Amino acid sequence: xxxxxxxxxxxxxxxEIKLVAASKTRTTEEIEQAIAAGVTSIGENYVxxxxxxxxxxxxxxxxxxxxxxxxxxxxxxxxxFDIIETVDSIALAAVLDKESAKLSKxxxxxxxxxxxxxxxxxxxxxxxxxxxxxxxxxxxxxxLRGLMTMGPLSQDMQAIRPYFRKTKELFExxxxxQPSRDWNLLSMGMSDSYEIAIVEGANMVxxxxxxxxxx
Ligand SMILES: *Cc1c(COP(=O)(O)O)cnc(C)c1O
Numbered sequence: 001x002x003x004x005x006x007x008x009x010x011x012x013x014x015x016e017i018k019l020v021a022a023s024k025t026r027t028t029e030e031i032e033q034a035i036a037a038g039v040t041s042i043g044e045n046y047v048x049x050x051x052x053x054x055x056x057x058x059x060x061x062x063x064x065x066x067x068x069x070x071x072x073x074x075x076x077x078x079x080x081f082d083i084i085e086t087v088d089s090i091a092l093a094a095v096l097d098k099e100s101a102k103l104s105k106x107x108x109x110x111x112x113x114x115x116x117x118x119x120x121x122x123x124x125x126x127x128x129x130x131x132x133x134x135x136x137x138x139x140x141x142x143x144l145r146g147l148m149t150m151g152p153l154s155q156d157m158q159a160i161r162p163y164f165r166k167t168k169e170l171f172e173x174x175x176x177x178q179p180s181r182d183w184n185l186l187s188m189g190m191s192d193s194y195e196i197a198i199v200e201g202a203n204m205v206x207x208x209x210x211x212x213x214x215x
Contacts, residue, residue: 002030003037005211010038013205017198020064022190022208024049025215028056034211035061043206047073047080054080066148066187066206068122071095083108085148085187085206088124090135093142100141108143109136110187113170115163116152123149126170133178146185147171148204157196164188168201 020043044050045067062082074095087109114123149167151160189197191210
């Protein structure tokens with residue numbers, strides 16, 4: 001089942017699109033099946049859940065944090081994760097930088113953008129992203145790679161499309177205004193929306209249900 005689903009997905013994805021298997025609630029056995037079928041990056045939402053799985057699976061794969069990170073979990077997070085996709089404040093970045101420095105590690109990060117400006121959503125409002133990018137320049141143990149967005153919660157994929165498009169525009173605008181070699185990841189799209197996200201410029205997609213089945 002998992003192998004078959006992945007075969008279909010890999011056949012669709014051009015090689016330049018990075019697949020992150022979103023594995024919250026999935027067992028290590030399910031994740032192992034995904035790895036055997038070619039998955040090289042897994043995305044977890046919660047630090048404690050990720051830690052349990054990391055102790056079994058280890059660093060054979062790239063670990064992405066795709067859920068909100070609380071500052072008091074930053075110390076464990078920098079040990080497990082290769083990339084934190086959900087940085088949304090200078091305060092969180094400062095803690096991540098400090099904890100990474102203690103491990104002599106440079107950790108990859110993305111800024112999470114609240115692209116639909118939803119009041120209840122995490123992430124940085126689009127108009128504040130450029131400023132945060134500038135501020136993050138002081139941190140020596142963070143490597144800013146690009147942007148991540150969820151888009152609005154909607155069953156209508158066409159309603160999500162403009163927010164993916166806007167996030168891509170923001171991504172390109174920052175690439176021009178604050179050039180960096182490291183700035184090359186745009187994480188957008190889940191099981192229902194990844195095809196649209198790729199059309200709109202995503203080069204990283206986070207897929208759970210379409211790989212593992214319904215949660
Ligand atoms: C769960 C989750 C996904 C994957 O969602 P599916 O609809 O199961 O593909 C992607 N991104 C984030 C941030 C998630 O929490």
